Amino acid sequence: MKKKIIFTLIYSLVLSFTHSQLVHAQKWANLFNGKDLKGWKQLNGKAKYSIENGEIVGTTVANTPNSFLCTEQEYGDFILELDLKVDNSMNSGVQFRSLSKADYQNGRVHGYQAEVDPSDRAWSGGIYDEARRDWLYIPNMNTEGKKAFKKSQWNHYRIEAIGSTIRTFINGIPTAYLIDDMTAKGFIALQVHAIGKEQKEGTQIRWKNIKIQTENLKASPTDNCPVVNLVLNNLSTQEQAQGFKMLFNGKDFTGWRAVHGTKMPEKHWSVVDGTINVSPSDGSETGNDIVTNELYGAFELVFEFKLSEGANSGVKYFINESFDSGGKSGVGLEYQVLDDERHPDAKLGAAGNRTMASLYDLIPSYKLDKRFQRKIGEWNQARVIVYPNNIVQHWLNGFKVLEYERKSNIFNVLVARSKYEKYKGFGAGDKGNILIQDHGNNVSFKNMKIREIK
Incomplete structure (x- = not known):
C-alpha cells in the first residue's frame, strides 16, 4: 500500500513538472x-x-x-x-x-x-x-x-x-x-x-x-x-525532407564532366566564391559544355543564374550523347539563359522561342512584367519541373512561364519544325543528363539542386 502511495505521488510530481516545462516552453x-x-x-x-x-x-x-x-x-x-x-x-x-x-x-x-x-x-x-x-x-x-x-x-x-x-x-x-x-x-x-x-x-x-x-x-x-533558399549552397531541413540534393557542391566539379568526355574541360570553367563561372571566349562552340554524370527522368531542378551584358547560355536536360552535334553543344531540351535586349538570338527562331526561359527553338516563355525581370548582373531564380506524366514546366523568378507535354503530338510537331528535326527521338528519352552550356559568354550559376519525382 505504501509503495502504491509513493508511486502515485512520484507520478503526480512528474506530471506536474512536465506540465510546467510545457507551459514554459509555450510561453507567449x-x-x-x-x-x-x-x-x-x-x-x-x-x-x-x-x-x-x-x-x-x-x-x-x-x-x-x-x-x-x-x-x-x-x-x-x-x-x-x-x-x-x-x-x-x-x-x-x-x-x-x-x-x-x-x-x-x-x-x-x-x-x-x-x-x-x-x-x-x-x-x-x-x-x-x-x-x-x-x-x-x-x-x-x-x-x-x-x-x-x-x-x-x-x-x-x-x-x-x-x-x-x-x-x-x-x-x-x-x-x-x-x-x-x-x-x-x-x-x-x-x-x-x-x-x-x-x-x-x-x-x-x-x-x-x-x-x-x-x-x-x-x-x-x-x-x-x-x-x-537564398543562402549559398545550403540545403535546408525542409529541402532534404523533400528529397533535394546539391547538384553542385560549391567547391569543385565533382559529379560533372565534359559532354562526350570523361573529364572536365580544361578551359573556361571555374568555381568562384562558391559559384560556377563560365569565362568569356571567342564564342565558338567546341564541345565545351559540361554534363552531370547521373541521368535523370522525372525531377525538379532548382538553380540561380547571373548574366553578363549580351550573354548567351542555357541549362539543358534529357541530353542524349548518342546524337552527333558535329563536335558542338550537347543536344537536349534547353532552358534558355539569355540577355534578350542585347543578344541577337532573342530575335531569331519563331515567336520569341529563343528568349529568356523559353524552351529553346520550340516554345516561347511568358514574358514577365519588368518589375520581376532581374537586371543584368543580378541573380535570377529558375526551376525546371518534369513530372512522371511528361508534363514539363519552366519557372522564372517565382512565375511559371511555360508548360508543355513531352512526347505529345504537339511536341513532336514543334520538334519537326525546329533545328532539332534531324534528331530522331529528340527530348523523348526516359532519362538524360543535365547540361550547362558554354556559349562563349561570361555567365554564373549557383545553388543548383535537384530531386527526383516518383
Missing part, C-alpha cells in the same frame, strides 16, 4: 494590451491607427506613403501569431526583422514583410522585402497556400523566424518557406499601404490577438511547402 507574450498603443510607434506615413473593441484599426489616408506601426522592441528569433481582417480593396503586410535608419533612404522602413493581399493574385503569406530587394517568395508554386487566405474574414497569421529559416502560415496552412540571412533582428510593424489617386481613403485593416514567443522555440514540422 502579448504585444498589444487591447487598450492603447503602449510599446508601439508610428513611422513614415500618416495613416490613422486607433483602438476599437480591443483591436488595432489602421485606416488609409490619401497623399501619404506607406505607414508602419512599429514595436519599440526589436526581435531576432521568434514565433509571432496574430489575427487580421482587411478591406478587400487594400494591400497590407506584417513587417518583421525590419529596420529604420537615418542613413538608409532617410529612415524608410525596410525589411521582411508577410504579405496581406486580398486581390485575385492571392499572394497573401508571401514574403516581400520592403524598400530593399522586392519579392523574395512569391507563393505561385504553393497552390494550397494560395487558397489559405479568406476574403472579408478574420485570418490567423503565424510567422516563424528561427535563424535563417523564415516560414509563414495562414489559418494553419503553410504559405511560404524562405531561407535568407540578410537581417537577423529588427522590429515588428503593422503596415497600412499607401493608396493611389483612384482609391478612396478610409478603408481599414484590423489586427488583434497579437502575441509572440522568443524562448524555447519549436518550429513547425516539415511539410510540402516549396522552399526558396
Whole structure:
C-alpha cells in the first residue's frame, strides 16, 4: 500500500513538472494590451491607427506613403501569431526583422514583410522585402497556400523566424518557406499601404490577438511547402525532407564532366566564391559544355543564374550523347539563359522561342512584367519541373512561364519544325543528363539542386 502511495505521488510530481516545462516552453507574450498603443510607434506615413473593441484599426489616408506601426522592441528569433481582417480593396503586410535608419533612404522602413493581399493574385503569406530587394517568395508554386487566405474574414497569421529559416502560415496552412540571412533582428510593424489617386481613403485593416514567443522555440514540422533558399549552397531541413540534393557542391566539379568526355574541360570553367563561372571566349562552340554524370527522368531542378551584358547560355536536360552535334553543344531540351535586349538570338527562331526561359527553338516563355525581370548582373531564380506524366514546366523568378507535354503530338510537331528535326527521338528519352552550356559568354550559376519525382 505504501509503495502504491509513493508511486502515485512520484507520478503526480512528474506530471506536474512536465506540465510546467510545457507551459514554459509555450510561453507567449502579448504585444498589444487591447487598450492603447503602449510599446508601439508610428513611422513614415500618416495613416490613422486607433483602438476599437480591443483591436488595432489602421485606416488609409490619401497623399501619404506607406505607414508602419512599429514595436519599440526589436526581435531576432521568434514565433509571432496574430489575427487580421482587411478591406478587400487594400494591400497590407506584417513587417518583421525590419529596420529604420537615418542613413538608409532617410529612415524608410525596410525589411521582411508577410504579405496581406486580398486581390485575385492571392499572394497573401508571401514574403516581400520592403524598400530593399522586392519579392523574395512569391507563393505561385504553393497552390494550397494560395487558397489559405479568406476574403472579408478574420485570418490567423503565424510567422516563424528561427535563424535563417523564415516560414509563414495562414489559418494553419503553410504559405511560404524562405531561407535568407540578410537581417537577423529588427522590429515588428503593422503596415497600412499607401493608396493611389483612384482609391478612396478610409478603408481599414484590423489586427488583434497579437502575441509572440522568443524562448524555447519549436518550429513547425516539415511539410510540402516549396522552399526558396537564398543562402549559398545550403540545403535546408525542409529541402532534404523533400528529397533535394546539391547538384553542385560549391567547391569543385565533382559529379560533372565534359559532354562526350570523361573529364572536365580544361578551359573556361571555374568555381568562384562558391559559384560556377563560365569565362568569356571567342564564342565558338567546341564541345565545351559540361554534363552531370547521373541521368535523370522525372525531377525538379532548382538553380540561380547571373548574366553578363549580351550573354548567351542555357541549362539543358534529357541530353542524349548518342546524337552527333558535329563536335558542338550537347543536344537536349534547353532552358534558355539569355540577355534578350542585347543578344541577337532573342530575335531569331519563331515567336520569341529563343528568349529568356523559353524552351529553346520550340516554345516561347511568358514574358514577365519588368518589375520581376532581374537586371543584368543580378541573380535570377529558375526551376525546371518534369513530372512522371511528361508534363514539363519552366519557372522564372517565382512565375511559371511555360508548360508543355513531352512526347505529345504537339511536341513532336514543334520538334519537326525546329533545328532539332534531324534528331530522331529528340527530348523523348526516359532519362538524360543535365547540361550547362558554354556559349562563349561570361555567365554564373549557383545553388543548383535537384530531386527526383516518383
